[in-house]
């Protein structure tokens with residue numbers, strides 16, 4: 376994808392993807408354009424605002440666990456929803472999780488030590504770590520994580536919402552959550568699910584639909600992103616042995632390596648999109664109200680106009696103002712958590728297994744074929 380993006384930035388930075396005659400879909404690839412799109416209130420998340428309010432009301436009557444996610448709505452709904460969960464994700468609150476994250480990392484590394492077969496850094500470490508953390512924050516049993524993995528994977532890989540497997544998984548996920556909510560209603564705990572159920576029962580700030588979609592969003596975000604941050608950064612380090620040696624000798628370089636991993640192999644690419652709320656001239660291109668604009672984060676993060684030697688991985692890069700976590704009002708809620716998990720994961724891994732390397736006896740790792748995300752299915756290593 377990277378050479379293709381480079382060509383687009385050069386030749387057609389506002390690239391027409393398709394058109395239905397009246398409206399277009401565009402892909403934008405330049406860093407400055409992406410930032411402008413994400414911060415401008417002329418571009419919105421909620422497509423239904425472009426139609427009459429009547430059609431929106433009918434849609435809202437249907438129960439749908441993906442509807443009204445904070446990620447997909449605009450102010451004032453977005454502001455209200457974000458405020459409900461923000462306190463749980465502030466850097467200060469997240470910092471308090473540090474000892475527990477270290478413990479989880481240690482447990483996983485101990486299990487890896489005991490393995491006789493090849494270790495897969497994704498399955499054995501990068502995946503379970505963030506899942507256990509988010510499961511504990513939400514209050515969903517970590518034993519159920521294989522189910523979540525399947526559901527979450529079906530949802531992000533779905534190309535057709537009428538696919539029977541997709542519909543079965545969505546139904547199973549919904550039933551699971553309904554049971555969990557009932558249980559927490561009866562016996563509230565000190566966790567995010569109990570807190571949100573209480574808010575929903577108070578009836579003012581959170582609807583039933585929003586309750587489901589908030590939990591679904593946090594589960595999916597917790598499953599599909601940090602695993603890629605850890606996996607992709609380790610993979611980039613294996614590809615650059617000189618820098619890998621430096622990080623092993625000096626753990627203060629780890630936060631810089633994480634930031635560069637986020638920029639160089641951005642875990643989330645295409646999921647950031649907006650609808651134009653008015654006709655406008657966007658850098659010389661006429662954009663009409665109702666046009667759909669997709670921002671390529673991977674491309675923005677490799678824009679030579681913003682980053683010197685953009686196509687090179689450099690853990691000592693200064694002023695690394697990447698947009699891997701987005702920008703503006705929808706800036707990633709989980710960024711402090713993901714950064715802390717990434718830092719601890721690498722610190723623990725490199726001190727426990729200083730000789731860790733890519734297992735070069737097997738086929739090289741391959742990128743998962745999920746359109747919106749960049750991550751590896753497996754990363755076999757020798758310890």
Ligand code: HEM
Nearest residue numbers: 445446596597600601604643647700701705707708709713
């Ligand atoms: C939003 C990336 C980890 C929760 C976003 C956005 C991006 C992103 C690009 C903005 C989307 C847009 O503007 O359309 C990432 C990356 C992660 C990561 C690269 C890991 C390396 C997490 C984690 C959580 C999380 C661990 C929570 C458990 C969210 C939520 C939003 C969001 C709730 C929506 C925020 C809003 O709409 O106000 N993320 N994310 N993310 N992320 Fe993350």
